[in-house]
Amino acid sequence: MAEPPPPASSPWSSGRSPARSRPALRGGAAPAAGAPGGAGAARGAQPRGMEPADITLKLLLVGDSAVGKSSLLRRVTDGTFEPRLKPTVGIDFKVKKMVVQGRAVQLAIWDTAGQERFRALTPSYYRAAQGVVLVYDVTRKDTFTGLGGWLKELEMHTTNSNIVKMLVGNKIDKPDREVERKEGLQFARKHSLLFIETSAKTQDGVQFAFEELVIKILQTPALGDESTEKKGVQLMESSAQQNKGFCGASCALI
Numbered sequence: 545m546a547e548p549p550p551p552a553s554s555p556w557s558s559g560r561s562p563a564r565s566r567p568a569l570r571g572g573a574a575p576a577a578g579a580p581g582g583a584g585a586a587r588g589a590q591p592r593g594m595e596p597a598d599i600t601l602k603l604l605l606v607g608d609s610a611v612g613k614s615s616l617l618r619r620v621t622d623g624t625f626e627p628r629l630k631p632t633v634g635i636d637f638k639v640k641k642m643v644v645q646g647r648a649v650q651l652a653i654w655d656t657a658g659q660e661r662f663r664a665l666t667p668s669y670y671r672a673a674q675g676v677v678l679v680y681d682v683t684r685k686d687t688f689t690g691l692g693g694w695l696k697e698l699e700m701h702t703t704n705s706n707i708v709k710m711l712v713g714n715k716i717d718k719p720d721r722e723v724e725r726k727e728g729l730q731f732a733r734k735h736s737l738l739f740i741e742t743s744a745k746t747q748d749g750v751q752f753a754f755e756e757l758v759i760k761i762l763q764t765p766a767l768g769d770e771s772t773e774k775k776g777v778q779l780m781e782s783s784a785q786q787n788k789g790f791c792g793a794s795c796a797l798i
């Protein structure tokens with residue numbers, strides 16, 4: 545079925561991601577924050593049974609290269625996992641529609657490249673984000689020790705002082721853990737972050753992480769208010785009921 549017609553000025557135009565291998569940004573020609581570079585609008589007949597989204601939220605995924613940001617994005621939006629995913633070039637973007645606490649929410653999730661050579665591209669994307677998912681790999685200590693740098697970068701570039709930050713320790717399915725859960729929890733407490741451990745491979749904690757982030761954003765008045773405009777975006781699915789109530793060993797939200 546065709547994607548719904550987007551509003552002319554909507555940044556969430558197509559719900560489709562630019563090709564993963566295509567640099568979304570080149571030569572400093574960054575699209576405005578909130579506007580996916582080159583994402584064309586897929587126009588078509590409005591499917592039956594859709595409800596308009598109450599809220600649109602912009603979320604960012606940041607963290608070192610290969611920690612699993614794109615895999616988390618794929619898992620939460622498509623329900624898939626690719627064992628040999630290529631590194632993100634520039635910026636990737638996908639839309640996730642969910643119902644959280646009875647409210648139709650549309651998430652525009654931006655996946656930034658972790659590789660150093662793309663770092664200069666990302667600051668403009670931090671603008672107007674309501675939530676950030678800061679990801680490290682529990683099997684690579686260096687990705688954990690580097691978190692301070694990511695927090696500094698967030699402080700420097702985010703325009704929203706109330707932005708909700710979630711720390712995610714990913715790849716808990718792997719046996720060779722280098723970062724204990726309690727270390728992640730301590731770091732999260734120290735920096736007032738939500739915290740959860742996940743596996744994009746097995747999907748443990750993934751849906752729950754995004755739901756909790758959304759709930760926290762909705763509970764933050766300055767963020768909830770500015771994002772509650774109806775933007776005419778249509779919902780085609782409601783997936784928030786999946787994994788409802790998941791809170792296994794990996795879950796520790798503060």
Ligand SMILES: Nc1nc2c(ncn2[C@@H]2O[C@H](COP(=O)(O)OP(=O)(O)OP(=O)(O)O)[C@@H](O)[C@H]2O)c(=O)[nH]1
Nearest residue numbers: 610611612613614615627631632658715743744745
């Ligand atoms: N076992 C396991 N492998 C994972 C998991 N998440 C991601 N991977 C793998 O780790 C590799 C890197 O994952 P990506 O999702 O591309 O990492 P990224 O953080 O987006 O990397 P950049 O695009 O370079 O910033 C891929 O081969 C994934 O298949 C996980 O939860 N468990």
